[in-house]
Amino acid sequence: MSAHLYLISGLGADERMFQRLQYPPGYQxxxxxxxKPQENEPVSSYAARMAQSISADGPVVLMGLSFGGIMSLEIARQIPVHKTILISSIxxxxxxxxxxxxARKLHLHQLPDQLLYQRRGMIVKKFMSVETEEEAQLLTEYLSDRDFHDLRWAINTxxxxxxxxxxxxxxxxxGGKDHTFPIRFVKPTHVIPDGGHFMILNRAEKINAILQEVLG
Incomplete structure (x- = not known):
């Protein structure tokens, strides 16, 4: 019986974030x-709705990137999960x-779109530790979305x-150089010393070695 590996990207991203990862045999x-989040939807309710898309006839493994890691933990409260893998998350x-x-107490996440979101490109690229033109282009595509409802919900969550x-x-x-969730606040099981928040793309070979270990 095959195990089922479900990938959850950071919000606003898609399956391309996982394009350089390799998985051991035996996984679908x-x-x-x-x-789409509902207005003021609690994360537990959102996770329950997201979990409805998981249908497996074998063990389920969740792997979440950044905010997807938080969502993986929330989904694991809703359904039986064999293992949860977090990458660049908390x-x-x-x-x-x-x-x-x-930021929460000062309600900075509620600032108008033109102040907080529309000009966020340079700041986001620094926090993501983008290293190549290909990565910068991919991030630019993600940032081109001007529907900020989902982003506001995610940040508030x-x-x-x-x-x-x-x-x-x-x-x-x-990653030891993650700017979004700095390593000094985090206690991971595995550290990639030179990895930033975009390490799933630019340190994929190191992540793959860990995946072979924990999934093999």
Whole structure:
């Protein structure tokens, strides 16, 4: 019986973020797309709706990138999951940088679109640690979406996310130079010292070696 590996990208991204990853034999790989969040929808409700797209006749493994990692943990509360793999993400409330709490209390995520989102390109590219023209082009495509409803919902969800219970079967792969979730706040199971938040593309060979270890 094959295991089923479900991939969840960062919000606003798609399956191209996983294009350089390689998986051991014995896995059926599926990309789990994002769905439209309802107005002020709790993350638990959203995860339950997203989990409805998971249909497997064998063990389920979730692998989430960035915000997709948070969603993987939330989905794992809804359905039986054999293993959860987080890449460039967080698994516990205490792993959020302290200044995220400042942003929440000051309601910075509620600033008008033209201040917070429309001119975010240069800042996002720095936080993502983009290294090549190909990566910059891909990120530009993701940033071209001008429907900010989903982005606002995601940022609000991250800022207010509370989680204390971390399953024992979580694999957490993190970069030592991640600017979005700095390593000094995070306690991963595997560290890629020179990896940034975009390491799933530019450090894929190192991630693949870890995946062979934890999925093989």
């Amino acid at each position: 790989v599926h990309f789990l797309p994002w769905i 698994k516990h409330s205490t792993e959020k940088p302290f200044y995220y709490n400042w 991250v800022l207010h996310w509370e989680n204390e219970a971390v399953p024992a079967d979580v694999v957490h792969i993190h």
